[in-house]
Amino acid sequence: MARVQPMSPFAEQFFGGAQLLDVAAGNLFALVDALDAIGPGFGENAGMRVAFAVDGTMQTDWSAPLPADADVMVFPRVAGG
Amino acid sequence: MNAPQDKTAFRPAYRVIGTRPVRPDGVDKVTGKAIYGPDFVASGMLQGAILRSPHPHARIRSINTKKAEALPGVKAVITGADFPGLAALEVAVGESSGNIKHVGRNCMAHEKVLYAGHAVAAVAATSSVIAEEALALIEVDYEVLPYVLTIDEALAADAPLLHDDIFTQGLDPKPTKPSNAALRFTIGRGDPDAALKGAHTVISGTYSALPVHQGYIEPHACVASWNADGQAQIWASSQGAFMIRSLTAAILGIALADIRVTPLEIGGGFGGKTTVYLEPVAMLLSRKTGRPVRLTMSRGDVFRASGPAPGGTMDIQLGADADGTITGVVMEFKLLGGAYPGSDTHPGAMSALAHYNIANSRVTGWDVLCNMASTAAYRAPGAPQTIFPVESCIDELAMKLGIDPIDLRLKNAVKPGDVGVMGMAAGEIGYVECLEAAKAHPHYSAPLGPNQGRGVAGGTWGNYGGPSTAVVSVSEDGSVLVTTGNPDIGGSRASMAIMAAETLQIPYEKVRVTITDTSSIGYSMLTGGSRTTFATGKAVIEACEQVIATLCQRAAAMWGVDAEQTEWRDGAVYCLSGDKQGSSLTMGQIAAKAGFSGGPISAEVSLNAQGFLPAFGVHICDTEVDPETGNVSVLRYTVVQDVGTAIHPDYVEGQMQGGAAQGIGWALNEGYVFDKDGRVDNPGFLDYRMPVCSDLPMIDTVMVEKPNPAHPYGVKGVGEVPIVPPLGAVGNAVSRAIGIRMHDLPLTPDRVYAAIKARA
Numbered sequence: 144m145a146r147v148q149p150m151s152p153f154a155e156q157f158f159g160g161a162q163l164l165d166v167a168a169g170n171l172f173a174l175v176d177a178l179d180a181i182g183p184g185f186g187e188n189a190g191m192r193v194a195f196a197v198d199g200t201m202q203t204d205w206s207a208p209l210p211a212d213a214d215v216m217v218f219p220r221v222a223g224g
Numbered sequence: 225m226n227a228p229q230d231k232t233a234f235r236p237a238y239r240v241i242g243t244r245p246v247r248p249d250g251v252d253k254v255t256g257k258a259i260y261g262p263d264f265v266a267s268g269m270l271q272g273a274i275l276r277s278p279h280p281h282a283r284i285r286s287i288n289t290k291k292a293e294a295l296p297g298v299k300a301v302i303t304g305a306d307f308p309g310l311a312a313l314e315v316a317v318g319e320s321s322g323n324i325k326h327v328g329r330n331c332m333a334h335e336k337v338l339y340a341g342h343a344v345a346a347v348a349a350t351s352s353v354i355a356e357e358a359l360a361l362i363e364v365d366y367e368v369l370p371y372v373l374t375i376d377e378a379l380a381a382d383a384p385l386l387h388d389d390i391f392t393q394g395l396d397p398k399p400t401k402p403s404n405a406a407l408r409f410t411i412g413r414g415d416p417d418a419a420l421k422g423a424h425t426v427i428s429g430t431y432s433a434l435p436v437h438q439g440y441i442e443p444h445a446c447v448a449s450w451n452a453d454g455q456a457q458i459w460a461s462s463q464g465a466f467m468i469r470s471l472t473a474a475i476l477g478i479a480l481a482d483i484r485v486t487p488l489e490i491g492g493g494f495g496g497k498t499t500v501y502l503e504p505v506a507m508l509l510s511r512k513t514g515r516p517v518r519l520t521m522s523r524g525d526v527f528r529a530s531g532p533a534p535g536g537t538m539d540i541q542l543g544a545d546a547d548g549t550i551t552g553v554v555m556e557f558k559l560l561g562g563a564y565p566g567s568d569t570h571p572g573a574m575s576a577l578a579h580y581n582i583a584n585s586r587v588t589g590w591d592v593l594c595n596m597a598s599t600a601a602y603r604a605p606g607a608p609q610t611i612f613p614v615e616s617c618i619d620e621l622a623m624k625l626g627i628d629p630i631d632l633r634l635k636n637a638v639k640p641g642d643v644g645v646m647g648m649a650a651g652e653i654g655y656v657e658c659l660e661a662a663k664a665h666p667h668y669s670a671p672l673g674p675n676q677g678r679g680v681a682g683g684t685w686g687n688y689g690g691p692s693t694a695v696v697s698v699s700e701d702g703s704v705l706v707t708t709g710n711p712d713i714g715g716s717r718a719s720m721a722i723m724a725a726e727t728l729q730i731p732y733e734k735v736r737v738t739i740t741d742t743s744s745i746g747y748s749m750l751t752g753g754s755r756t757t758f759a760t761g762k763a764v765i766e767a768c769e770q771v772i773a774t775l776c777q778r779a780a781a782m783w784g785v786d787a788e789q790t791e792w793r794d795g796a797v798y799c800l801s802g803d804k805q806g807s808s809l810t811m812g813q814i815a816a817k818a819g820f821s822g823g824p825i826s827a828e829v830s831l832n833a834q835g836f837l838p839a840f841g842v843h844i845c846d847t848e849v850d851p852e853t854g855n856v857s858v859l860r861y862t863v864v865q866d867v868g869t870a871i872h873p874d875y876v877e878g879q880m881q882g883g884a885a886q887g888i889g890w891a892l893n894e895g896y897v898f899d900k901d902g903r904v905d906n907p908g909f910l911d912y913r914m915p916v917c918s919d920l921p922m923i924d925t926v927m928v929e930k931p932n933p934a935h936p937y938g939v940k941g942v943g944e945v946p947i948v949p950p951l952g953a954v955g956n957a958v959s960r961a962i963g964i965r966m967h968d969l970p971l972t973p974d975r976v977y978a979a980i981k982a983r984a
Contacts, residue, residue: 148647151410152394160396191314191321199648203690203832216647219409220321221571223688223753223944224438224495224601 145174145209149217153193157182166215171195171205174215194220240725241937244874245732248717249489258489261445261461266516269447270299272509273355274502274519275345275362276529277337280595280902281371281384284335284364287345291361297354300512301362303345304334307508308477315474322499326564328475330598331504337366338386338563339595340903341528348509348517371595371902375537375558378404378594386563386593406565407591411573413645414584419552423543427620431613433951433969434895435535435560438602439886439914442491443526448506449516454478456510458485458503463493463711464750468503469742475504486741487711494886495601495944496531498752527907531600532896534559534567536592536609542617548625548632550618552584553577557610559591562598567591571686572606575948576614578644579655579684579840580636585645595902601752603883604685604944608890608951612969615681615952620965629680629956630663630842637682654866654930655682655840661926662842667862676848676859677961681952684840687941688753689833693746694763696724696771697826702812704728706737706764709748710756714943715875719757720764722871723937727768730795730811746830754941757871758932759833765936770827778821779809835934839945841865843884847957854977856892856958858919864926868940873927880946881923887950889915895970 144165149158158164158181166181168174174195179186185193195202196216197209209215252258289301310325332343345362349355372378372386383404391399394408420426446460446468456478462468465485473480490497502519509517521530536559543552555576561567569589576587587610618636622629637655644650659682662668672678695707706724710716717737725732748760772792779797780787783804791798796808818825846860863880870876893913899905906912931938951969959966964979 152407155394155396155398188314196646196648199643201648201834201836203834214647218574218646219570221574221686222498222601222605223571223685223755223941224498224603224605 144211145213145215147174147178147215147217153185153217157185168209170207170209171202174209192220194218238726239729240722240732241869241871242873244872245718247715248721248737249712260442260489260491262443262520264447264459264488266447266449269516269518270348270350270513271352271355272346272348272506272517272519273352273359274343274505275359276525277333277340277342277344278903279337279366279368280340281369282337282366283369284333284337284344285367286365288363289345292347292358295354295358295361297350298347298358299350299515300348300509301345301358302505302508302512304332307332307334307475310475315470322566324474327471327499328504330564331475331501339597341525341597343505343529346505346509348513372404373594373596373898373902375560375592378592386595390565390593404593405590406561406593407569408588409569409573410586410588411645412586416552416554416584416586419584420541420543420554423551424546425621425624426541426543427617427624428541429613429617429965429967431538431540431616431967433535433609433612433890435532435596435599436890436894436896437527437532437912438494438496440492440494440496443521443523444497444501444530445518445520446502446506447516447518448503448510450507450510452514454482456483456507458483458507459488460485460503461488461490461497463490463497463713463752465711465742466709466747467498467750468500471500472503472507476507484741484743487739490711490713493713494603495605495752498601498750499531501530523909524907527912528904529597531562531598533602533605534561534599534609535895536560538610538613540613540617542621544621546625548621548627548635550580550582550636553582554586555613556588557590559589559606559609560594560596561591562594562596564598565591565593567599568606572610574646575607575684575686576610578838579638579682581638581642582636596896603886603947607683607685607948608887611683611948612951612955615683615949616955616965619679619956619959630659630668633682634659651837652930652933653837653840654928655684657928657930658840658842658864658866661928662844662864665844665862665864665926667844667860667924672846675851675961676846677957677959679845679953679956679960680842681949681956682840682842683945683948684838685754685945685948686838687758687836688755689759689836690749690755691830691832692748692760692763693828693830694760694767695745695826695828696764696767697824698771698811698815700815702810702815704730704735706735707740707745708737708760708764709740709742709745710751710760712739713751714879715872716751716756716760718875719761719871723761724764724768726937727765728772728795729793746828754839754943755836758836758935758939758941761939762833762935763829763831766831767827767829770829771825774825774827775811775814778814778825781821782809783807835932837932837940839866839940839942841945841949843949843953845950845953845957847954847961849958849961849976851980854973854975854980856971856976858888858921860921861888862924862926863946864928865942865946866930866940867927867942868932868935869929869938870927871937871939876927876942877925879943880925883944883946884923884950885915885920887947888920888954891951891954891969891971893970893972
């Protein structure tokens with residue numbers, strides 16, 4: 144199971160303020176689907192608003208295999224100038 | 225200028241990388257031949273003009289366009305009613321996202337205007353004079369509403385609401401009433417409250433900065449042509465032709481493939497040209513008239529209606545041990561986002577403490593709406609505002625503890641392997657090396673005179689990678705064409721040519737670079753986030769490697785050997801075995817026979833670039849304050865920055881100097897001023913005082929080259945971080961010069977004089 148830490152504002156917006164979720168997923172596509180089942184609407188937002196760090200490294204390739212015990216941070220995407 | 229002499233101590237020796245060849249777009253630009261946004265002309269083109277609201281907040285009761293439509297020469301008039309109804313939908317805007325309903329309504333108001341300058345109607349006519357005359361004939365019936373322009377006004381219990389469908393995100397439980405606070409975002413770790421309680425020394429303060437404009441010389445401009453068959457073309461100056469395509473298509477509800485956007489030369493963007501203002505309006509005017517339509521903002525329009533960077537207030541408490549170890553920080557900031565959500569709250573919070581390794585911290589940011597133009601990105605969005613109070617507190621802490629300000633920063637600096645508040649370990653970053661280089665610089669130990677002060681500040685910016693596409697083609701004579709989809713806002717033509725020349729091992733002059741339109745190449749994210757040399761550069765390098773592989777295969781076939789029996793060296797293929805061993809074929813010789821083998825030689829690479837690293841900088845600033853007037857003169861300024869590998873050092877130094885100059889302006893002079901009716905009172909370069917050359921000393925630069933291992937040539941983004949430290953560096957220099965901690969930017973003479981007078 145991946146240990147998923149949703150940060151503000153997603154924790155409050157989709158997961159009732161939960162700071163840690165255990166989710167089984169083979170990659171980030173599957174993880175987004177699983178999180179959408181927990182917090183409906185998350186999946187629709189994920190593509191545009193969300194960034195992921197897997198085991199301490201930014202991961203923008205959602206098809207990359209997700210280690211079974213991965214630590215996944217869910218945080219807002221930010222824009223540069 | 226003061227780059228280390230022995231560069232190989234930091235990175236490998238290169239042939240072309242690190243040289244300073246003439247910029248490929250230079251002649252066109254200095255001779256006036258380059259076509260910028262307002263220069264472009266299409267056959268049969270009409271001139272457009274936009275009517276803008278005089279009120280900062282008002283409900284539109286009705287708009288009567290009949291008199292304007294009847295004016296000879298007027299071909300079309302549109303209002304918000306001509307726009308398709310938009311549902312709230314998140315779409316990509318730059319590296320992040322935005323609500324397309326808000327983007328569309330920022331282009332033209334529907335039911336309400338939210339700032340003085342908000343577009344309410346537009347005209348297309350046979351001349352600009354007629355279009356302007358027609359605007360005066362449009363009758364808008366407004367119900368004027370109370371407005372808010374400050375954080376206190378916007379968050380007051382009885383504040384007028386800009387939107388009745390915005391509820392503060394990030395609160396638990398979810399609020400039931402709408403608010404002008406669009407977002408609350410908190411990031412942190414440990415127990416900062418306990419750390420502050422147990423600290424030997426606590427420094428605290430409330431800081432502020434005003435909204436400032438990016439100040440690009442070229443105003444927003446475009447030409448749109450929308451044919452009856454549904455296909456359209458847009459010619460525009462922006463930071464991303466694909467961004468214009470996607471936002472315009474989403475606002476107007478048309479297919480991406482039906483819009484072809486051609487990028488024109490850009491006269492400055494700095495983040496401010498990462499969204500659309502004019503293009504959807506010009507498209508609707510074109511559809512209504514059947515002719516191309518040009519829209520160009522005036523300088524006043526640019527200030528009133530295109531995004532400034534947010535101002536805001538920042539409260540901070542910073543605790544430390546007696547030896548200077550920072551033990552805890554609590555910070556809360558509120559940014560004025562303007563008319564629509566999306567100010568720089570997230571990156572501001574993430575950047576504030578990212579250059580220090582602090583065990584206990586909590587940073588809370590608020591995105592606060594007000595009746596000002598919706599804010600847009602500006603170089604390292606959010607970081608200058610939030611790092612300013614951090615660097616001010618560290619300076620104050622250094623003075624209180626009697627520690628050298630650079631030593632204090634070195635004690636707390638983030639290093640490779642340190643795990644940050646986001647749970648990510650720092651990669652091969654160079655903040656420590658920058659601090660050491662700053663301390664060793666002659667500037668840092670130079671003597672100061674009376675009324676002079678020296679300020680130091682550090683800062684960071686996260687940078688980005690992302691999707692990019694590049695095409696590399698070998699011409700029949702062996703010259704090389706590189707094509708990308710990223711507008712050149714900071715010298716990317718030169719850096720792409722250098723990386724291609726380095727990879728192909730050919731002279732820089734044999735490579736030419738073209739920026740093409742959205743229908744002629746695969747997708748590239750916009751030029752922003754300091755990503756282009758890193759990400760698009762990776763695509764160029766990979767395409768060159770594919771071209772080399774093809775050239776080796778072609779040569780091997782001519783020689784009758786396997787491709788493995790060839791070697792690419794000095795821009796030619798060498799045969800390593802068989803009868804032809806020792807023979808070579810140049811690119812031109814192989815390309816000339818391409819028609820007799822596998823056909824033209826080219827490669828297109830699309831990738832999603834990973835492995836970008838943040839940038840770090842340290843600035844040193846000397847100021848002199850006139851005690852009689854409060855006027856501040858910048859005497860000497862040095863920028864030290866970890867640049868990864870400087871592909872074209874002139875351009876890297878130019879970014880460092882330009883960012884510093886903009887930051888100095890933010891610190892000393894710039895800021896939006898509103899009149900009693902809520903209108904921008906300084907919408908021009910005469911009253912909006914950006915620094916010019918005569919205001920500044922020569923800005924010295926020190927490039928610290930600590931390569932990024934995730935890029936073939938070690939590239940790190942360099943364009944944004946240089947605007948981050950100046951607010952703190954200038955503020956600390958002035959504070960030390962007058963012996964009073966200055967909290968509010970800009971440090972205009974009246975403010976500095978008032979501080980000196982109050983102490984006296």
